[in-house]
Amino acid sequence: MSNTKITAELPHIALFPSAGMGHLTPFLRLASMLLSRNCALTFITAHPTVSANESSYISSFLSHHPQVNHIELQITPFLHSTSTDDDPFFLQFQATSRSTHPLGPLLSTISPPVSAIFSDFLVASSIAPIAADLGIPNYAVATTSVKFFSLMANLPNLLSNVAQLSTTTEVNVPGLAPIPISSIPPPFKDPNHLFTSQIATNAPALSAAKGILINSFDGFEPETLAAANNGRVLNHLPPFLPIGPLQPYELKRDKMQCLSWLDSKPAESVVYVSFGSRTAMSKDQIRELSKGLEASGCSFLWVLKTTKVDKEDEEELQDLLGDSFLDRTKNKGIVVKTWVNQQEILEHPAVGGFITHCGWNSVMEAARRGIPVLAWPQHGDQMVNAGVVENAGLGIWERKWGWGVLVNGEEIAIRIKELMENEKLRRSARKVGEEGMKASEVDGSSEKVLTGVIEFLKQKS
Numbered sequence: 154m155s156n157t158k159i160t161a162e163l164p165h166i167a168l169f170p171s172a173g174m175g176h177l178t179p180f181l182r183l184a185s186m187l188l189s190r191n192c193a194l195t196f197i198t199a200h201p202t203v204s205a206n207e208s209s210y211i212s213s214f215l216s217h218h219p220q221v222n223h224i225e226l227q228i229t230p231f232l233h234s235t236s237t238d239d240d241p242f243f244l245q246f247q248a249t250s251r252s253t254h255p256l257g258p259l260l261s262t263i264s265p266p267v268s269a270i271f272s273d274f275l276v277a278s279s280i281a282p283i284a285a286d287l288g289i290p291n292y293a294v295a296t297t298s299v300k301f302f303s304l305m306a307n308l309p310n311l312l313s314n315v316a317q318l319s320t321t322t323e324v325n326v327p328g329l330a331p332i333p334i335s336s337i338p339p340p341f342k343d344p345n346h347l348f349t350s351q352i353a354t355n356a357p358a359l360s361a362a363k364g365i366l367i368n369s370f371d372g373f374e375p376e377t378l379a380a381a382n383n384g385r386v387l388n389h390l391p392p393f394l395p396i397g398p399l400q401p402y403e404l405k406r407d408k409m410q411c412l413s414w415l416d417s418k419p420a421e422s423v424v425y426v427s428f429g430s431r432t433a434m435s436k437d438q439i440r441e442l443s444k445g446l447e448a449s450g451c452s453f454l455w456v457l458k459t460t461k462v463d464k465e466d467e468e469e470l471q472d473l474l475g476d477s478f479l480d481r482t483k484n485k486g487i488v489v490k491t492w493v494n495q496q497e498i499l500e501h502p503a504v505g506g507f508i509t510h511c512g513w514n515s516v517m518e519a520a521r522r523g524i525p526v527l528a529w530p531q532h533g534d535q536m537v538n539a540g541v542v543e544n545a546g547l548g549i550w551e552r553k554w555g556w557g558v559l560v561n562g563e564e565i566a567i568r569i570k571e572l573m574e575n576e577k578l579r580r581s582a583r584k585v586g587e588e589g590m591k592a593s594e595v596d597g598s599s600e601k602v603l604t605g606v607i608e609f610l611k612q613k614s
């Protein structure tokens with residue numbers, strides 16, 4: 154551990170993400186925002202990580218910020234007792250929360266003392282007692298929408314009558330508009346599913362948290378935020394503290410080839426297609442999507458993944474799409490199978506639309522730039538997020554494209570054209586982008602919230 158440059162009068166914050174790029178990314182962004190406000194940081198990571206990208210982003214961040222103290226927790230693999238779920242990220246969520254016992258002693262001996270722990274919701278139940286023993290506040294960090302987070306906080310109540318989830322048409326979270334059952338992640342009907350049990354285990358611990366730091370902003374989910382913060386969602390919840398859209402941070406990298414290709418395209422003419430860091434599409438769906446992209450006539454940049462875990466992705470593009478597709482579309486589009494810097498792509502003026510699974514980081518990256526979205530949720534929180542996107546005016550969502558439904562190329566082409574040609578959508582997305590930018594500027598709503606948290610911790614330090 155390196156303790157250099159930690160200044161006594163500033164808060165010293167310990168940050169602790171859970172597994173996957175969708176969880177690590179907001180923590181690295183938050184870390185960078187806290188560093189630029191001169192906070193001292195301890196960054197806690199799990200070792201080994203599931204994906205190669207997690208470990209490369211962690212190393213790169215730490216080597217650019219040598220003043221950050223690093224605690225690496227050795228993860229003991231934990232074998233889940235049911236065989237129905239082998240999602241390596243869910244297994245890591247569980248293993249990470251079960252590996253936190255060294256943290257209390259480690260954090261109690263750091264000098265200057267740690268003033269607060271900002272930890273992933275998915276470790277809330279194991280961090281709450283550690284923070285209490287240290288006598289410091291714990292803030293939960295939410296990596297999804299306020300709406301889905303409210304649903305997760307309410308999950309123990311829903312599970313108390315789990316049979317009802319199989320018969321009802323909508324789910325009621327106090328204070329929120331009813332959520333159609335079709336938007337609820339199917340695993341919520343099974344209390345033993347790891348996704349469900351991890352959320353249900355951590356939800357009760359939220360009452361011990363000082364606040365819920367969330368990558369969203371006032372203008373994006375105003376009614377949900379108001380309902381949550383007025384105690385209408387669950388009155389034992391601490392306040393939601395919207396601090397988004399989180400700022401991207403710069404790490405020196407070589408210019409990606411696809412950016413040079415984008416340089417040659419007219420403004421707002423390219424549709425960017427990506428389903429995040431861990432969503433593998435079926436081969437049939439990949440084929441239909443390729444037909445849809447071609448039939449839309451639009452230029453496209455498609456980031457294609459065929460496995461959940463990046464290091465297992467070895468399939469060749471030619472085998473997936475066929476030489477003839479790649480030949481026919483070579484002047485129209487590019488398909489990449491490598492990791493890209495998505496934030497940089499979304500910032501490119503040539504990008505005019507984004508087909509996304511609605512992973513929350515992707516949503517906030519689009520919101521920050523005001524890029525119109527075609528929501529195509531695949532798993533987990535993504536349908537609820539798609540509803541939020543649509544409601545905020547950032548995008549369109551075809552509800553018929555349900556969980557596991559094979560969508561044909563013609564339908565995809567129609568929706569892509571709508572995404573790229575709908576002027577009203579473009580205007581409303583632009584407005585979202587302006588509000589998102591304003592929220593994080595000096596005196597913006599999100600900036601004020603983060604400054605308020607730091608000031609509070611400074612007084613306590």
Ligand code: UDP
Nearest residue numbers: 175178429430431492493495512513514515
């Ligand atoms: N991402 C990226 N390059 C890729 C794939 C993903 O930079 O090739 C980033 C993306 O910008 C986002 C994060 O990884 O910040 C993925 O998180 P998200 O919540 O969108 O989806 P998840 O991967 O958790 O499903």
Ligand code: UDP
Nearest residue numbers: 328329330373374375376377380540541544
């Ligand atoms: N809504 C409501 N009560 C609430 C929250 C939402 O009636 O406490 C309604 C509201 O009309 C809104 C719709 O549900 O247009 C969708 O709500 P959502 O929470 O997605 O919208 P937000 O307020 O987050 O923009």
Ligand code: UDP
Nearest residue numbers: 238240338339340431432433461532533556
């Ligand atoms: N999954 C995923 N990304 C997510 C959420 C889930 O890759 O963001 C995986 C996970 O392994 C899950 C599977 O996809 O078990 C299917 O998810 P779904 O939500 O369709 O539920 P299930 O089929 O398990 O009932």
